[in-house]
Amino acid sequence: MKADRLLTIDDLRTLAKKRVPKLGFDYLDGGAGSEANIQRNQDGFAAVTLKPEYLRDMTVRDQSVTVFGHTYDAPIGVAPVGLTGVVWPGTDRMLATMAARRNVPYVLSAVSSTSIEDIAAIAPEHAWFQIYMKQEAEISFDMIRRAKDAGMKVLVVTVDIPVSAKRHRDIRNGFTLPFKMRPDILFDIACKPRWALATLRAGKPRFENFAPYTKDVADGVSLSAAQAVVISPALSEDLMKRIRDAWDGPMLIKGVLSTGSAEAAKRIGADGVIVSNHGGRQHDSFPSSIEALPAIAEAVGKDMTVMLDSGVRTGGDVVKAYCLGADYVFSGRSFVFGVGALQEQGGDHVLDLFSDEVDRTLAQVGCNRVTDLGLEYVWRKN
Numbered sequence: 001m002k003a004d005r006l007l008t009i010d011d012l013r014t015l016a017k018k019r020v021p022k023l024g025f026d027y028l029d030g031g032a033g034s035e036a037n038i039q040r041n042q043d044g045f046a047a048v049t050l051k052p053e054y055l056r057d058m059t060v061r062d063q064s065v066t067v068f069g070h071t072y073d074a075p076i077g078v079a080p081v082g083l084t085g086v087v088w089p090g091t092d093r094m095l096a097t098m099a100a101r102r103n104v105p106y107v108l109s110a111v112s113s114t115s116i117e118d119i120a121a122i123a124p125e126h127a128w129f130q131i132y133m134k135q136e137a138e139i140s141f142d143m144i145r146r147a148k149d150a151g152m153k154v155l156v157v158t159v160d161i162p163v164s165a166k167r168h169r170d171i172r173n174g175f176t177l178p179f180k181m182r183p184d185i186l187f188d189i190a191c192k193p194r195w196a197l198a199t200l201r202a203g204k205p206r207f208e209n210f211a212p213y214t215k216d217v218a219d220g221v222s223l224s225a226a227q228a229v230v231i232s233p234a235l236s237e238d239l240m241k242r243i244r245d246a247w248d249g250p251m252l253i254k255g256v257l258s259t260g261s262a263e264a265a266k267r268i269g270a271d272g273v274i275v276s277n278h279g280g281r282q283h284d285s286f287p288s289s290i291e292a293l294p295a296i297a298e299a300v301g302k303d304m305t306v307m308l309d310s311g312v313r314t315g316g317d318v319v320k321a322y323c324l325g326a327d328y329v330f331s332g333r334s335f336v337f338g339v340g341a342l343q344e345q346g347g348d349h350v351l352d353l354f355s356d357e358v359d360r361t362l363a364q365v366g367c368n369r370v371t372d373l374g375l376e377y378v379w380r381k382n
């Protein structure tokens with residue numbers, strides 16, 4: 001299919017579903033429990049309406065946003081997505097390359113399929129690093145040191161995995177590591193020859209960042225070993241303060257949905273929060289991030305940088321988030337759907353869709369700059 005016929009993120013999702021084996025597609029697309037939170041994220045954006053204003057000079061429209069001293073060319077960046085190698089081999093590299101070329105932030109997951117050092121070399125000015133933290137945290141602290149040595153700009157600490165999430169699709173698909181090659185999975189892979197060939201060339205996806213520490217985790221020998229490194233039941237403010245001391249650059253807390261957590265992030269000395277429900281992957285009964293955003297922006301927005309992800313699928317969604325108090329916005333699945341559908345061209349295509357829609361929306365609401373968006377451009381909040 002020609003890329004110019006792929007007009008929405010949902011079009012890319014549909015094509016990705018055709019090209020990626022079910023095991024990988026469901027891992028990317030699925031959520032926790034009933035998956036109601038995936039829909040709630042999108043319903044949350046749909047419930048916000050914008051206020052059109054005309055009779056203004058809209059010839060100049062500016063999408064650039066400055067965060068932590070860097071001016072990015074677009075108002076949306078790539079959220080951390082772990083183990084993208086099962087969706088398409090090389091996804092991390094493709095998206096980091098796109099981010100560096102297009103001047104947007106790319107957040108590398110701790111459980112990525114590509115190493116900290118490789119991504120920092122691809123995107124030296126644009127790579128941020130996301131970490132999970134355990135009580136016995138030597139490995140995480142060493143990864144923080146590696147990210148610092150590699151020159152990564154911003155540390156993102158994800159705090160919303162006190163226990164593993166129950167994702168029914170993954171359980172039903174037998175998505176365990178190492179992959180068990182059931183006949184139905186093998187047949188499905190045989191029907192996706194492009195993916196099969198690319199994976200054969202690239203080799204089995206690994207948790208590359210863990211290679212220096214534990215071979216079992218790096219090689220995905222068991223899912224429980226891999227999960228053990230992301231689950232953080234003991235992530236207290238004290239442990240967070242140790243992380244703060246270990247990182248002298250900007251630090252964000254990701255997975256904040258309440259003003260209480262946002263205030264805790266402030267006490268810890270974080271520079272900002274990412275309002276996120278992990279794309280509906282942790283629980284099915286949480287607020288959407290766009291619902292949670294206004295109160296958090298109100299509570300800590302004057303002192304901290306407030307960012308958002310979860311459910312962003314259009315440029316209109318991006319604009320709504322800025323109107324309701326976001327200082328920057330990310331999407332996870334949109335960019336990876338893009339790669340699943342179009343491989344190397346996927347990230348650019350997704351960013352083009354978002355940028356075009358943001359531009360049109362700015363013109364329609366009568367606001368020249370993304371950074372000038374605010375509540376005065378909103379008709380109805382929910």
Ligand SMILES: Cc1cc2nc3c(=O)[nH]c(=O)nc-3n(C[C@H](O)[C@H](O)[C@H](O)COP(=O)(O)O)c2cc1C
Pocket residue numbers: 027028029041079080081082083109110111130158254276277278279280281309310311312330331332333334
């Ligand atoms: C397949 C998948 C893997 C993810 N892995 C991580 C991860 O390793 N670390 C993290 O902080 N968030 C992870 N996330 C959450 C994203 O960073 C982001 O919060 C979420 O995708 C936003 O929702 P969206 O997909 O609707 O844009 C993952 C999301 C998906 C879909």
